[in-house]
Amino acid sequence: MIDLGDILLSALFITFIMLWWNAQGVKHIAFTATKNYCKKMDVILLDDGLVLRGFWLKRDARGSLRLWRSYTFEFSSTGHERYNGQIVLLGRFVEDIQLDPHRLN
Numbered sequence: 001m002i003d004l005g006d007i008l009l010s011a012l013f014i015t016f017i018m019l020w021w022n023a024q025g026v027k028h029i030a031f032t033a034t035k036n037y038c039k040k041m042d043v044i045l046l047d048d049g050l051v052l053r054g055f056w057l058k059r060d061a062r063g064s065l066r067l068w069r070s071y072t073f074e075f076s077s078t079g080h081e082r083y084n085g086q087i088v089l090l091g092r093f094v095e096d097i098q099l100d101p102h103r104l105n
Helices: 004-040
Strands: 051-059 065-076 083-090 093-099
Touching: 004 065, 004 083, 004 093
Parallel strands: none
Antiparallel strands: 051 065, 065 083, 083 093
């Protein structure tokens, strides 16, 4: 016999898995956008990784509440130095990508 505690625990577990799955999808969107932006700017994305630096709720242009996420990454313009960059997403949409000042080839 299944009791209310088991149902609640299962619902909590399923909710956690769905949130994690959604976060991985958003991170993939951020990674793809970052990779394309680095290619466009003629710099090298290092370590093929993004690091989540912060998130909170924010309203979009239509007034809907969305999750705002900020990721950082490292890149190089010459292959020798490392510089920092940042990508910001609101929901599943890229708001901004910035590269720290760096040496040009």
